Amino acid sequence: MIDERHLLSLDLNLLLLLKIIGEERNSRKAAERMFVTQSAVSKGLKKLRHQLGDDMFVRNKNGLEPTEYCEQILEQLPDVINSIGEMLSNKADVFDDTFSGSICIAISPTFYKPYSTAIIRHFNSLVPNATLKIVNWTWQTENDLINKNVHLAINYYPLDISKSIIQKPVCDIDFKFCVRKEHPLTKSPHTLSEFSHFPLVLAIQPSFANQKSHVERIFDESGLQTRVSFQSDQITLCYEKLKISDGFMPIHSGAEQELPAELQLIDIPFDELPFRRFGIYYPTPSKEAKITRWLAQEVSSLLKRFN
Template structure:
């Protein structure tokens, strides 16, 4: 009769295995597990013996999972995350006594508009926590997966293993131009903007290779020109203030803070164009009181800062 691994295996070893499968590096895994690097290596040896597979082999940049290990990680991850939620969900949560560091990775186009408002809001509702706002990068999903980042706020991305995504808000598109721009109407069509170059903010992992406004215009049979792109929103704003370029944005852009700029409403088939902002977080925190509270706070600030046209 085959040995029942569930009853014979130390479940801590599975936790070690899961972290190793995410980090593919024994040093980083030891830091996350708060144990020594030799302890991680010893745990890996025990797992290899019990499971009858090499699990991880050396690679130029760390470790590489075997096909068996990749499949095992995919299958056990939901159960270990569910166990974590079950053990932690009944703990009382009080934001006023929250004394922790909360790191939120925010898409550049959102970060510029929300950074101060988020800080002011959290200083009121959770005065003892430390808020860290960082720009969304190409490795932000991996950082969420490894618990280095608490929450991500960005456009739609493929979340990948161990990360959950939830829609935060739906925003109306706006086109930002200088006050002296030749276009004077409050609403515009893609055809009206065809002769003006686009200046767009790059969100890593979302529009690194393309600009959404250009794609929309191409679908209309137009030939858009992308004249400037940057991960730095302030660089794009500087270009807009001094040229006839236009910046695709949304009702989240704080146009009143920029007296040299104005916002136009783009219409696609006569209707405003909508885009979604999502929250990303580690699957193990799904439905926990803390993460639901955190998402609610970010939603409140986004809605509070969204410009409502008269």
Template structure:
């Protein structure tokens, strides 16, 4: 039986991520001919081409994709035998940390998370932007210190880690002096309606709008926006009724009232999940684990 070289398996993962031998060589600090020799050994060991050249990129074979299903996790477990994450110190973080957060979560989760990060890591610069439709592709192309937080469901591929960190529910929102007292369907029909959009989510109508349409309620949606400032200003100056995340309630007091959406529109106890996204390369990094735990704690406290 041919000897199996487990050290070559790391190359398999890196080639799948980089899709070019020259990039894999640079990342492993080896020459390109050395990478080619290592790949030939892998092909011999698995009796499969593993990667097929497609123009300038390498495309994994079906057998290679099957191998890669569990391989990164196995290598991470092996690496943990030689590493000690307890030595990681968040105060030593520096450079830029990019957070791409869904707009409705920025005033609450975003504020608390950035406050904690800049307090614990004074040499770190946090760059916070809105989660947009192209954010998943941005996270795929920028694996280092780029993290996204938004509502589910969200269409991504296996390149990104998706870790659920909490949930949120939506409610009707009106100004404190609004004449509406109870959020019945009949009362809602009397006022213009604004819906808080979640950028990059399911294409087409928002979840609330879909439910309204499913009930065949003849109610025109007067505004769709992901801009929380626009919605709050509109609610303050008019008799608009908004649909916004319940997590915003504390930050909007005492100027606004939150009323539960009737169960005929939104099922009782319905909540929308929230997840943290990053490149799979960061799956077991200490910073990723810290962000997951911290965001969970913040959402639980809101």
């Protein structure tokens, strides 16, 4: 039950301060983002500590480290601020055939081909007068989300990205291995050990290219060695490599409808699948909060119908 007397004693204006300190972990940087003095940030933090009865942040060599209680609040804060912003907004946006604004959606390269067509058709029927822009998730997408140049993005979930970006799971994904139709591994079910004798092809994630893939980690943990023969953030190039080699590539089963005629999907011989969920990503609340919330609902519903 809500303690109304305690709620009334809180200065809700300090919620934004708390969120920014949580993201920056540095009072000077928080002050710069809020266009106030560092002294004002320190006073606000002192007030928060008094009102909430917790230290909230502890200073260490890396900056300000949130307490366990503070971490719990920071996890929920983006959604809370988003809800407050929408509740107080008096802008009556209508997202129907009268809407003529712009919508920008970024999609992971591995999802681009099978799902972009469905997104185009879906939003063309809902908002035919809008300007719809669909782009690949690239090295720049994280900054584009933060700077509100992209309204919403679709990728695997979860990702190690800025806390200024809200990420939410949508649904599970079924994964397969993609190989050429004459591949030796298409004859019958095979073990993980047998797959390790063939080269691995990877559709890499822009911004995450230097990280070892989940499939590579699974082979490593099993004491098996596998060789990466090709990797690209362009899925069509990965397909071309698979056509002319005995390579295999992990990919979501939704790609099957768009596969080149020379390729097919086969089952993965282990349970520890890489990235088993879709996720949607959008910036923290702003004047665009209503359109991002609407987009999140529509895209989530659309993706669930495909999986």
